[in-house]
Amino acid sequence: MKTYLKRAFQLSDSGVKGLAKSIWSFFLYYVSFVPPMICVFLFADRLLNGNTGKPVVYLLFMLAATLVMYLVINYNYKTTYDETYQESANLRIDLAEQLSKLPLSYFSKHNLSDLAQTIMADVASIEHAFANAVANSIGFAIYFLVISVALLIMNWKLGLCVLLPVLTSASVLFLTKKLQVRDVNKHYDKLRDISESFQNAIELNQEIKSYGLKEKVEAQMDQQLDESENLQWKAQITQTIPVTIGQTLSILPIGITATVGLSMLASGQVSILILLGYIIMAAKLSGAMGGVLLYLTEIFYLDARIARIGEIKNHELQGGEKAVLSDFNVEIKDVCFSYQKDTQVIRHASFTAEQGQITALVGPSGCGKTTMLKLISRLYDADSGTVQIGGTDIREIHTDSLFKYVSIVFQEVILFNTSIMENIRLGRLDASDEEVIRAAKLAGCNEFVSRLPDTYQTIIGENGAKLSGGERQRLSIARAILKDAPIIILDEIAASLDVETEVQIQTGLNHLIQGKTVIVISHRLMSIENADKIVVMKAGTVEACGKHAHLLKQSPTYRKMIEKSNLAEKFNY
Ligand SMILES: Nc1ncnc2c1ncn2[C@@H]1O[C@H](COP(=O)(O)OP(=O)(O)OP(=O)(O)O)[C@@H](O)[C@H]1O
Structure with a gap:
């Protein structure tokens, strides 16, 4: 009964x-x-x-x-x-x-x-x-x-x-x-x-x-x-x-x-x-x-x-145990994933992003780059294959433990309707005001924050409605700097920044990524030409991996993208 x-x-x-x-x-x-x-x-x-x-x-x-x-x-x-x-x-x-x-x-x-x-x-x-x-x-x-x-x-x-x-x-x-x-x-x-x-x-x-x-x-x-x-x-x-x-x-x-x-x-x-x-x-x-x-x-x-x-x-939760990691090489092994049944978005993808190196994901729009980042950060679990950090399958790591090691800055920034100080502090809840302000300065926030009526105490509205796209993006970078996690994931972070602001956050970014496992997506191919490794994706698969010069010779998709990127530079309204 x-x-x-x-x-x-x-x-x-x-x-x-x-x-x-x-x-x-x-x-x-x-x-x-x-x-x-x-x-x-x-x-x-x-x-x-x-x-x-x-x-x-x-x-x-x-x-x-x-x-x-x-x-x-x-x-x-x-x-x-x-x-x-x-x-x-x-x-x-x-x-x-x-x-x-x-x-x-x-x-x-x-x-x-x-x-x-x-x-x-x-x-x-x-x-x-x-x-x-x-x-x-x-x-x-x-x-x-x-x-x-x-x-x-x-x-x-x-x-x-x-x-x-x-x-x-x-x-x-x-x-x-x-x-x-x-x-x-x-x-x-x-x-x-x-x-x-x-x-x-x-x-x-x-x-x-x-x-x-x-x-x-x-x-x-x-x-x-x-x-x-x-x-x-x-x-x-x-x-x-x-x-x-x-x-x-x-x-x-x-x-x-x-x-x-x-x-x-x-x-x-x-x-x-x-x-x-x-x-x-x-x-x-x-x-x-x-x-x-x-x-x-x-x-x-x-x-x-x-x-x-x-x-x-009764929906199944993501499993995993508490874990302490010391090696932060990220290895993707034969990963497949679909959001909806029958529409595979990632197909048998494999590559490694090494600690202390910048790995860039490139590929045509919709090929699965952001999805790959979501799988690496365990926002989703792969349908088959494994994502490993330091040799441990991330499905064995409880997300609370995993998220301590990963900082993510996504294209779409999510902010809370509270003060700028509290929004940045979400990166590390026990950070002092001074630490928050230091991270904000490194991310190029200080200049626009000082113009706001209550500076760091200004309430920014629902999802940061009172801020511009570039300002919201800088806040999320400040959050990541404050968190100082060993794995940094950057998805198109420069998409809504003007050239001047991009230069301003460059120092902060360099500071952020020092010695870390950095995985980055950028549509501006020039910005990733010097990456330690470029992974070229096409329709959910990894077509090729290597440095810029190697890929120009080996990857038709990469070559095509570079050509298109050069044309785009000449685009006029
Ligand atoms: N939440 C979702 N539910 C269902 N399908 C999705 C979802 N997010 C993305 N997709 C689909 O998965 C595919 C890959 O999307 P993804 O965002 O990973 O591509 P991308 O390479 O990052 O694209 P872009 O360069 O345009 O940002 C696309 O066809 C997209 O429509």
């Missing part, structure tokens, strides 16, 4: 315990209505037997029963809400921790807006269902089972009059579950699409305006909203009809029990007291079932949400 609940609702161990406690409290909640009914029943029995004395005992009993009810309701409320909110807080933390450990390949295969929706909306839906529906429905089901046995034993005919309509009302809902879930999920998926479209429209605002796409984008959104409205209508109809039928059926036990009971009373098959008891019970179960039917629909829609959360929670 525990394993089933854990898997079915993606609960933690404490979550299962909490749910069990909550189910128990709901069971007690329903049971707590029984003593007052027994009290009424006994009092009626006394009256019918002609005993009209003081009903003080019954009143006291009723008072005690009401007090117990109050305590049970309190316990139920506290248990359910405490456990629910604790578990959903744990779930959110678990998901956030899991996301931080997932390999980058997971994110390239999933839609980010979808992930955000899963963490926010799906967890909120589960939280709501747990606080209201799940424990309540299960608690009611157990209570219903116990009461059913008692009712059938005492008088099976009247028992069936109470139970059958209640069971039929629940069956209507279960029989139409597939249909309801299908339509509600269609609407829900559309809402996710809309949320993604809105996010895209906001992110691409500049492009939409500059290419005059406003009306087209608005029309697409209008259409999506119309489709969503239609789907919502459809979902509401498929949901409302069975719920209404179910709720109507759930009221029937009172009428049926009264009708059948009275005829049984007339023929002497049942006493007035028993009939009264069954009618009270029918009324009680009818009322409870009306609410439970609504809860059941809420539980039906949890499946897809729980599945999405399960997919994140």
